[in-house]
Amino acid sequence: MPKSVLITGCSHGGFGEAMAKVYRAKGFQVFATLRNRTKIGSLADYDGVQILELDVTSVESIHQCAQTVAKHTGGRLDVLVNNAGVNAIVPLLDASLDEAKKVYDTNVWSIMAMVQAFAPMLIQAKGVVCNISSVSGEMVFAWAGIYSSSRSAGTRISETLRLEMAPLGVRVVTVILGGVQTSGNDPKNIADLELPPSSHYRKITPVIDRHKKTMVHPNKQNIEIAAKNVVDDLVISNRCLRLKRKCQRSEKVRGRHGPMAEGSDTRIARLEEKMNSLLAAMHSFVGSSGSSVTLADNTRPGATSIGALMSMTSSDFSTRLALSNATVSTHPNSSLQASSYATSPTASLLNEEDGRLEYFRTRMLPYFPFIDLPPEMTTQYLRQNRPFLLRAIYTVTTFSNQEKLAQVEELKHLLFTSALLKVESSIDMLLGLLTYIAWSTDTFLGRADLVSRLMMLAISLVYDLRLFKPSPPDVQVMMAISQGQAEDPRRGPNAETPCSLSEGRRAVLACFVLSSNLSSHLGRQDALNWTPQMEEALHMLTLNESCPTDKLFVLQVRLQLFKQKADNVRQGGEVGCTRTETDPATVSLPHLLYFKMLRRQLQELRSSFRTDLHQTGCGRKHGGI
Numbered sequence: 001m002p003k004s005v006l007i008t009g010c011s012h013g014g015f016g017e018a019m020a021k022v023y024r025a026k027g028f029q030v031f032a033t034l035r036n037r038t039k040i041g042s043l044a045d046y047d048g049v050q051i052l053e054l055d056v057t058s059v060e061s062i063h064q065c066a067q068t069v070a071k072h073t074g075g076r077l078d079v080l081v082n083n084a085g086v087n088a089i090v091p092l093l094d095a096s097l098d099e100a101k102k103v104y105d106t107n108v109w110s111i112m113a114m115v116q117a118f119a120p121m122l123i124q125a126k127g128v129v130c131n132i133s134s135v136s137g138e139m140v141f142a143w144a145g146i147y148s149s150s151r152s153a154g155t156r157i158s159e160t161l162r163l164e165m166a167p168l169g170v171r172v173v174t175v176i177l178g179g180v181q182t183s184g185n186d187p188k189n190i191a192d193l194e195l196p197p198s199s200h201y202r203k204i205t206p207v208i209d210r211h212k213k214t215m216v217h218p219n220k221q222n223i224e225i226a227a228k229n230v231v232d233d234l235v236i237s238n239r240c241l242r243l244k245r246k247c248q249r250s251e252k253v254r255g256r257h258g259p260m261a262e263g264s265d266t267r268i269a270r271l272e273e274k275m276n277s278l279l280a281a282m283h284s285f286v287g288s289s290g291s292s293v294t295l296a297d298n299t300r301p302g303a304t305s306i307g308a309l310m311s312m313t314s315s316d317f318s319t320r321l322a323l324s325n326a327t328v329s330t331h332p333n334s335s336l337q338a339s340s341y342a343t344s345p346t347a348s349l350l351n352e353e354d355g356r357l358e359y360f361r362t363r364m365l366p367y368f369p370f371i372d373l374p375p376e377m378t379t380q381y382l383r384q385n386r387p388f389l390l391r392a393i394y395t396v397t398t399f400s401n402q403e404k405l406a407q408v409e410e411l412k413h414l415l416f417t418s419a420l421l422k423v424e425s426s427i428d429m430l431l432g433l434l435t436y437i438a439w440s441t442d443t444f445l446g447r448a449d450l451v452s453r454l455m456m457l458a459i460s461l462v463y464d465l466r467l468f469k470p471s472p473p474d475v476q477v478m479m480a481i482s483q484g485q486a487e488d489p490r491r492g493p494n495a496e497t498p499c500s501l502s503e504g505r506r507a508v509l510a511c512f513v514l515s516s517n518l519s520s521h522l523g524r525q526d527a528l529n530w531t532p533q534m535e536e537a538l539h540m541l542t543l544n545e546s547c548p549t550d551k552l553f554v555l556q557v558r559l560q561l562f563k564q565k566a567d568n569v570r571q572g573g574e575v576g577c578t579r580t581e582t583d584p585a586t587v588s589l590p591h592l593l594y595f596k597m598l599r600r601q602l603q604e605l606r607s608s609f610r611t612d613l614h615q616t617g618c619g620r621k622h623g624g625i
Contacts, residue, residue, distance in 0.1 A: 012041025
């Protein structure tokens with residue numbers, strides 16, 4: 001038995017008629033429906049096309065049609081095309097509510113009625129529902145409020161059906177058409193607009209009428225081509241799903257787009273190489289001519305990928321793109337951009353181990369200085385004492401996409417072996433993890449799950465290393481009894497040197513900043529809880545100033561803590577209130593007091609930015625906040 005399709009709205013010269021012809025050419029048993037049989041047109045001469053009279057606004061007519069189709073197909077229907085629709089161009093102030101309801105009955109409610117009536121047959125055949133909509137539903141036009149809103153509502157209904165019918169094995173496809181040459185769009189077939197005598201728009205009736213008759217763009221698509229494209233896509237995608245294969249239209253199309261078959265990573269890598277070559281040429285030209293040129297700051301690899309999120313709002317974040325390690329740094333002052341900009345490294349510098357470390361120390365770390373990395377810490381020193389951190393630095397200073405992918409895989413393998421197989425925990429592993437998370441571009445390349453998982457591992461290392469506080473005596477005794485050995489004294493804070501204490505404090509605070517940012521922007525996890533021990537660590541870094549960049553780092557942590565507190569209040573309000581927080585009736589007195597305190601803290605924080613950074617020069621040296 002051939003596959004079957006039912007198409008509504010198949011009057012002469014319409015899109016439904018064109019789809020019926022294409023389906024019939026593909027061997028389908030076609031049921032073409034229309035409200036008035038006298039408008040059948042050329043379909044009457046087609047063998048294998050059965051004409052049915054159907055009013056999609058009548059439940060009784062729909063059920064009669066469903067019974068007729070079930071008798072001919074044995075209770076199965078492979079494709080249901082809801083194509084019937086009516087237009088309505090009239091000012092909303094002059095629109096008749098009865099006429100507006102009729103438009104919605106056809107363009108919106110008929111979709112539900114048809115799907116409900118034919119659902120048993122569609123489920124039986126694991127079929128497809130195709131709902132024809134219009135681009136007008138995605139845009140706003142004057143005089144077309146009724147029509148465009150009905151198309152928008154129909155699209156939402158269709159998308160909801162897609163979610164609800166997927167578990168039943170039925171695919172629902174929404175086709176949003178642009179301008180198509182149909183008889184309904186022919187100005188000769190459109191009646192003149194008539195407005196009531198009291199209309200405010202009577203003086204511009206000819207303008208609205210001209211808009212009504214020329215609403216479709218003059219360069220509209222041929223109806224036969226449009227119908228063939230839609231049917232081909234439906235048939236091909238359905239076959240690919242059944243065979244579990246990737247959709248490819250034909251050998252001709254595959255040949256035409258052959259060069260695009262290469263992987264996206266390869267294309268990005270080639271683009272990066274061209275960018276690096278161009279930048280090198282520009283910098284050599286600037287150096288030879290002795291002129292001063294200010295380059296756009298959005299190509300600096302120095303700004304951290306995750307760290308840069310701290311100064312981004314949710315609105316401008318969606319407009320920023322990242323390519324490899326080229327991320328956006330937000331400077332409110334253009335003079336800071338010019339003074340803090342440093343030229344990109346040459347290829348020979350990046351290929352040298354010491355060059356990579358120096359580049360990280362001077363061009364990247366200043367934007368998120370959670371590691372004290374003085375010049376005396378050479379590559380040899382890190383290889384002996386901080387091998388995992390050195391591996392992470394190599395990874396984030398690799399700007400070739402292909403090489404970086406290989407470096408990431410090695411880093412992941414090293415992590416898996418050390419953290420899971422050997423069950424090791426070290427400050428070196430934690431610093432390396434935080435370094436990779438801070439400067440990783442995985443969140444921009446569809447690998448947010450990897451960053452989230454690594455962040456959870458970093459948080460577990462913070463707790464496992466007991467960087468907050470030493471374990472209580474009873475816990476130490478229990479560990480000695482259950483694990484057969486006492487706690488390693490080298491892992492407790494009491495046995496650490498002042499330098500290692502500061503290193504652990506910075507690591508804990510960096511873990512909070514990064515986890516808070518990931519929580520805000522990805523929503524995959526909760527931020528690391530702020531504790532009194534973290535507040536003490538922040539206070540100790542402020543007092544000791546053992547590292548020149550600690551003051552800037554403390555300000556970054558304070559700013560992130562302030563943002564986290566504001567997010568906590570907002571989320572608490574969303575859970576506890578059904579109305580928005582801007583409604584005074586929903587804001588309790590404690591919330592108002594807390595907001596007032598946060599506002600005062602923000603002013604104090606801004607003042608500290610101006611005074612401290614001006615005195616130390618951190619704002620200019622490290623790119624500013």
